[in-house]
Amino acid sequence: MSSSTGPSPQAADLLARAVDIATANAGESGGPFGAVVVTRDGQVFEGVNRVTADLDPSAHAEVVAIRRACQGLGTFDLSGATLYASCEPCPMCLSTALWARIDRVYFAADRDDAAAAGFDDARFYRYFDGMPEDRAILPVERIGLPDDGHTAPFVAWGRNDRRIEY
Amino acid sequence: MSSSTGPSPQAADLLARAVDIATANAGESGGPFGAVVVTRDGQVFEGVNRVTADLDPSAHAEVVAIRRACQGLGTFDLSGATLYASCEPCPMCLSTALWARIDRVYFAADRDDAAAAGFDDARFYRYFDGMPEDRAILPVERIGLPDDGHTAPFVAWGRNDRRIEY
Numbered sequence: 001m002s003s004s005t006g007p008s009p010q011a012a013d014l015l016a017r018a019v020d021i022a023t024a025n026a027g028e029s030g031g032p033f034g035a036v037v038v039t040r041d042g043q044v045f046e047g048v049n050r051v052t053a054d055l056d057p058s059a060h061a062e063v064v065a066i067r068r069a070c071q072g073l074g075t076f077d078l079s080g081a082t083l084y085a086s087c088e089p090c091p092m093c094l095s096t097a098l099w100a101r102i103d104r105v106y107f108a109a110d111r112d113d114a115a116a117a118g119f120d121d122a123r124f125y126r127y128f129d130g131m132p133e134d135r136a137i138l139p140v141e142r143i144g145l146p147d148d149g150h151t152a153p154f155v156a157w158g159r160n161d162r163r164i165e166y
Numbered sequence: 167m168s169s170s171t172g173p174s175p176q177a178a179d180l181l182a183r184a185v186d187i188a189t190a191n192a193g194e195s196g197g198p199f200g201a202v203v204v205t206r207d208g209q210v211f212e213g214v215n216r217v218t219a220d221l222d223p224s225a226h227a228e229v230v231a232i233r234r235a236c237q238g239l240g241t242f243d244l245s246g247a248t249l250y251a252s253c254e255p256c257p258m259c260l261s262t263a264l265w266a267r268i269d270r271v272y273f274a275a276d277r278d279d280a281a282a283a284g285f286d287d288a289r290f291y292r293y294f295d296g297m298p299e300d301r302a303i304l305p306v307e308r309i310g311l312p313d314d315g316h317t318a319p320f321v322a323w324g325r326n327d328r329r330i331e332y
Binding site for chain 2: 007011012015016019022023024025026027028029031032033034051052055056057058060063066067070071074075076077078086087088089090091092094095096097098099100102103104105106107108109110113114116117118120124127128137138139140141142143144145149150151152153154155156157158159160162163164165166
């Protein structure tokens with residue numbers, strides 16, 4: 001699965017698989033989203049939306065597939081992997097892919113398709129764009145702590161010789 | 167925990183608690199981050215970074231605390247809750263808070279403090295700002311499917327009378 005020359009011949013098939021499991025999930029108990037992760041060595045891991053089934057707002061299809069791939073490979077680093085998503089990953093899923101060091105993302109439907117179906121993906125992208133009326137849904141504020149207390153975790157981290165960077 | 171009049175008198179204490187558990191976690195096996203969720207009815211749920219311990223790139227402190235709060239309350243909707251984070255939530259954590267319908271976020275250290283300690287939070291915020299050199303780390307591309315196949319999951323969703331919206 002090359003990550004430097006655009007979609008491979010198999011990419012459309014893998015994306016179609018993500019859409020198929022999304023469609024199946026939508027007719028059962030979950031949201032209409034599916035994802036497939038193909039790791040550097042060609043292993044395939046799938047995920048569907050489990051938010052309402054698992055009572056977990058983070059259980060989007062992409063996050064579920066990424067978690068499964070990490071468990072399957074025994075690592076938190078999916079460098080070299082490609083993510084196929086039935087719908088454009090929301091900011092949460094895209095950020096999870098960034099932290100997982102995934103190389104490339106392909107998607108089928110986009111944030112506007114999701115919005116038309118009643119989902120907030122496009123709205124949350126606008127939140128990151130910083131539109132004031134969108135930021136109002138979740139105000140984020142810094143509070144100062146006495147004596148530079150906010151840096152204590154990073155100081156402890158720097159002193160921990162057994163720390164595992166990620 | 168008012169969400170309309172700024173930090174409550176207890177806010178600094180709750181934030182200090184998030185910093186304390188972050189510091190403890192940094193000296194053990196996890197990343198130097200901690201979070202506290204206070205639900206609408208005053209229940210308190212805590213989380214620390216578990217990325218390397220659980221081999222889960224999504225297991226940031228805030229996400230862990232949100233998952234625990236949802237499990238504790240038996241819901242995927244934390245409307246009325248406040249999130250206290252030892253460090254400014256990264257885009258993944260902020261998006262998870264959005265999907266969880268959290269009302270307000272307070273934090274201590276910020277993305278630049280995290281960057282100084284070697285973490286990519288600030289870089290990933292730049293990714294969302296769309297700087298070309300930052301977007302290059304994770305290209306995202308739409309692939310068209312035949313016969314409008316990309317909308318099949320949403321069609322199935324619309325037809326599912328038992329669907330649970332989130």
